[in-house]
Amino acid sequence: MSGLQLLKFSYRNDRLNFTSDWIATEEEFSIDNITPQVVEELMAAGKYSELAELLATSETATAK
Numbered sequence: 001m002s003g004l005q006l007l008k009f010s011y012r013n014d015r016l017n018f019t020s021d022w023i024a025t026e027e028e029f030s031i032d033n034i035t036p037q038v039v040e041e042l043m044a045a046g047k048y049s050e051l052a053e054l055l056a057t058s059e060t061a062t063a064k
Contacts, residue, residue, distance in 0.1 A: 034058055 034054060042051040 038054075039051065042048070042054070
Protein backbone atom coordinates (compact mmCIF):
# COMPACT_ATOMS: atom_id res chain seq x y z
CA MET A 1 0.00 0.00 0.00
CA SER A 2 2.82 2.42 0.79
CA GLY A 3 4.29 1.69 -2.65
CA LEU A 4 1.09 2.93 -4.24
CA GLN A 5 1.18 6.05 -2.11
CA LEU A 6 4.74 6.74 -3.24
CA LEU A 7 3.70 6.34 -6.89
CA LYS A 8 0.71 8.61 -6.33
CA PHE A 9 2.93 11.25 -4.77
CA SER A 10 5.50 11.07 -7.57
CA TYR A 11 2.85 11.29 -10.31
CA ARG A 12 1.04 14.10 -8.56
CA ASN A 13 4.20 16.21 -8.56
CA ASP A 14 4.94 15.50 -12.22
CA ARG A 15 2.97 17.54 -14.68
CA LEU A 16 2.19 16.07 -18.06
CA ASN A 17 3.00 18.38 -20.92
CA PHE A 18 1.44 17.26 -24.18
CA THR A 19 2.45 20.40 -26.05
CA SER A 20 6.18 20.45 -25.36
CA ASP A 21 6.97 19.00 -28.79
CA TRP A 22 4.57 21.30 -30.66
CA ILE A 23 7.06 24.14 -30.88
CA ALA A 24 8.48 24.24 -34.38
CA THR A 25 12.13 24.95 -34.94
CA GLU A 26 13.47 27.52 -37.36
CA GLU A 27 14.70 24.73 -39.64
CA GLU A 28 11.16 23.43 -40.03
CA PHE A 29 9.99 26.82 -41.29
CA SER A 30 12.89 27.59 -43.57
CA ILE A 31 12.96 26.91 -47.29
CA ASP A 32 16.51 26.52 -48.45
CA ASN A 33 17.75 28.45 -51.48
CA ILE A 34 14.41 30.15 -52.12
CA THR A 35 14.32 33.88 -51.54
CA PRO A 36 11.48 36.22 -52.44
CA GLN A 37 13.65 37.62 -55.23
CA VAL A 38 14.04 34.17 -56.79
CA VAL A 39 10.29 33.60 -56.66
CA GLU A 40 9.59 37.01 -58.21
CA GLU A 41 12.14 36.45 -61.00
CA LEU A 42 10.76 33.03 -61.89
CA MET A 43 7.18 34.30 -61.88
CA ALA A 44 8.07 37.34 -63.97
CA ALA A 45 9.80 35.13 -66.51
CA GLY A 46 6.80 32.78 -66.60
CA LYS A 47 8.85 29.81 -65.40
CA TYR A 48 6.11 28.33 -63.23
CA SER A 49 7.17 24.73 -63.75
CA GLU A 50 10.72 25.56 -62.65
CA LEU A 51 9.33 27.32 -59.56
CA ALA A 52 7.13 24.31 -58.76
CA GLU A 53 10.11 21.98 -59.14
CA LEU A 54 12.24 24.20 -56.90
CA LEU A 55 9.55 24.23 -54.24
CA ALA A 56 9.06 20.47 -54.46
CA THR A 57 12.75 19.73 -54.09
CA SER A 58 13.10 22.13 -51.18
CA GLU A 59 10.14 20.50 -49.40
CA THR A 60 11.66 17.04 -49.72
CA ALA A 61 15.02 18.36 -48.52
CA THR A 62 13.51 19.94 -45.41
CA ALA A 63 11.39 16.87 -44.66
CA LYS A 64 14.50 14.70 -44.23
